[in-house]
Amino acid sequence: MFWDWFSKHNIDFGENFDNEKLLTELDDRLMVLGNFAWEIGPGSRCANQLVISPGGNLNLLPITKEIVSYAKTIHGWEFHYAKPPKEWDLIFDFEKDNGEVINIDASNWQYVLLKDEEGGFEIIIQTHNLDGLSEDDKLIISEILLDGILGEEIRMLYISYIDVVKSFDNQYLNKSNDIKYLDNHLKTIL
Numbered sequence: 001m002f003w004d005w006f007s008k009h010n011i012d013f014g015e016n017f018d019n020e021k022l023l024t025e026l027d028d029r030l031m032v033l034g035n036f037a038w039e040i041g042p043g044s045r046c047a048n049q050l051v052i053s054p055g056g057n058l059n060l061l062p063i064t065k066e067i068v069s070y071a072k073t074i075h076g077w078e079f080h081y082a083k084p085p086k087e088w089d090l091i092f093d094f095e096k097d098n099g100e101v102i103n104i105d106a107s108n109w110q111y112v113l114l115k116d117e118e119g120g121f122e123i124i125i126q127t128h129n130l131d132g133l134s135e136d137d138k139l140i141i142s143e144i145l146l147d148g149i150l151g152e153e154i155r156m157l158y159i160s161y162i163d164v165v166k167s168f169d170n171q172y173l174n175k176s177n178d179i180k181y182l183d184n185h186l187k188t189i190l
Contacts, residue, residue: 002029006050007072013048017041034063044087046078053083056143058156083152090180092148094141096133105129106145110176112168113185120160121186126168126176138164149183158186 006026013019017040030038036052043049052067054060061082068081090107110126125142133141142162146155168176177185 001070002033002067003070003072005029007074010048010074010077013040033067034060036060036064039083043078044084047076049078049080049084051080051083053081053152054156056152056156061153061156081153082156083147085151085154085183086148088148090145090148092144094137094144096137104141104145106141106179109145109179110168111179111182112172112175112177113182113189116160118160120158121189122161122163123159123182124163124165124168124172125179126165130164130166135164145179146182149179150186154186158190 009022009025012022014022017023023040026040027038030036030052033052035055037055038053039049039051041049052064054064064081068079071079090109091103091105093101094104095101106127108128112124114122114124116122123146125145127138127142130138130141139162142164143155146159146162150159
């Protein structure tokens, strides 16, 4: 079983999670469970965390929840079935399809939240410094940002559509907020 293996090897990942051989084995073992994304690194409540993520696929969320429900209690580790919100400055690196890594500073981005017909929300994000990127890259960057602010589960459950714009239409100018307030705004509405 995966969790038996993980509890046996969790101390061998290295102080900076630099044991490539073990990380490859972790990837192989998780791929046997399903086509999930995963992250390993410092935790928010414990020293370390392992996230087994549905990779933005809402249909996989119940499966990742079930997998993580079998996790053993391991000192110094926390486990998540979706990417949790982060305590961060909204600045991150993004790797483009060609392998080039660019720095994204979303700290001054704005958003407008609109209620949709199904009870979820559409979000319009006004970005800066994304000129020259494809629409797909802009969407992926926005999803990374929203996962970091809201957590992946909340984004998947409540954000039905993301529109990335360079500037807002006039009708939205007075309805925009700083992206750093999105979490509190959405919690207030829900």
